[in-house]
Amino acid sequence: MMTQPDLFAAATGQGRAPVPAEPAAAPGPVDLRAILERLARMCERPRYSFMVLNLIAQAGAGTGSAGPYVREGGRHVPVRDWLCDALLPVGARDPRRRAIEGRVRRELACARTLPADPAQAEQVVEDEVRRRVRQSGRTNVSRAVSELVRAGLVRRHYQGYRVDHENRGAQRQAVYTITEEARAALGAG
Template identity: 55%
Template sequence: MFHAGKPLEPSIGCDVAAVLETLATVSSRPRYAFMLLNLIAQVAGPDGSAGPWVRRNDGLVSLRDWLCDALTPMAQRGPRSITLAERVESDLARNGLLPGDPEKRRGVIAEEMRARIRTAGKSNLSRAVSELVNAGLLRRHYQGYRVDHRNRGGQRHAVYTLIGDALRLVPGISSTPNLPVQGELALPR
């Protein structure tokens, strides 16, 4: 009556379920980690490597700054944002840094909030990246002034490379490796 039929072929692209399962077991904030992986995949090259610089408008921004800025809307919602704005305003007022003009006042508060959110964002980002490295989904190194190096500092900036299942998040990378067809000799590229 029912025919078994042909088994479904795996889809080309990423096995999102496998990535989510990994994140659920290794990350303290799996949704945040998944957003981070997607953002890295968005700016990664065909080899899965992103950074140290990302083109933004007419200039270049460090990868970490770009990631923090891209995730900022997540931090600017709800009661925490209101509390932060109140705390920033009171801190600036206490230090005598608030102008009298209401428009300039809002601008100064907004700029200080952006700076504080970016600082907190970099801390959150570092924690999430460490979890992704430990999960085998990401590799990081630092690149810059002198040489590529595993440790930061010395005018070096982060480079993140997607590996394993996460590499398939990069658009254009298939889920099946390019295996040679029978009778075809695979030559190194």
């Protein structure tokens, strides 16, 4: 298994200040407080990164490894989509989400594809909003995982068609593995 180095190691000048590189593991035992301090120091959005870390720990409870698919009910969902869906309730009251709902409703009404039944119309709007939010949420999850990789709490590789590889593409899906120190601190092991 090969792991991918951080995709966002150097800031690209897109409004983000560079985050100083730190050693992956701090000396001594790591507890929850130490993980929170590390996330606060190394992550642009430490609370979001902590939620992603907890969800990865939950999805990989038995092995510490989540992905490339997570079983949800009777189906298999790519791990990034599963993480996005799990984080959807957090942004339900966000003004940006409400703006997306309004835009979707207007677009569907202008295209005359909104059902006349109010319950069906709400479901169509909700499905389209979920699709759009998931699309942007995948980027947010990837960024948070990159910060977790940089913090030394998660390892990432890509698994899929033919061989595992450190780079994505060629029908490969992400696999996130929580480190032993993070598992111990979170009580996930």
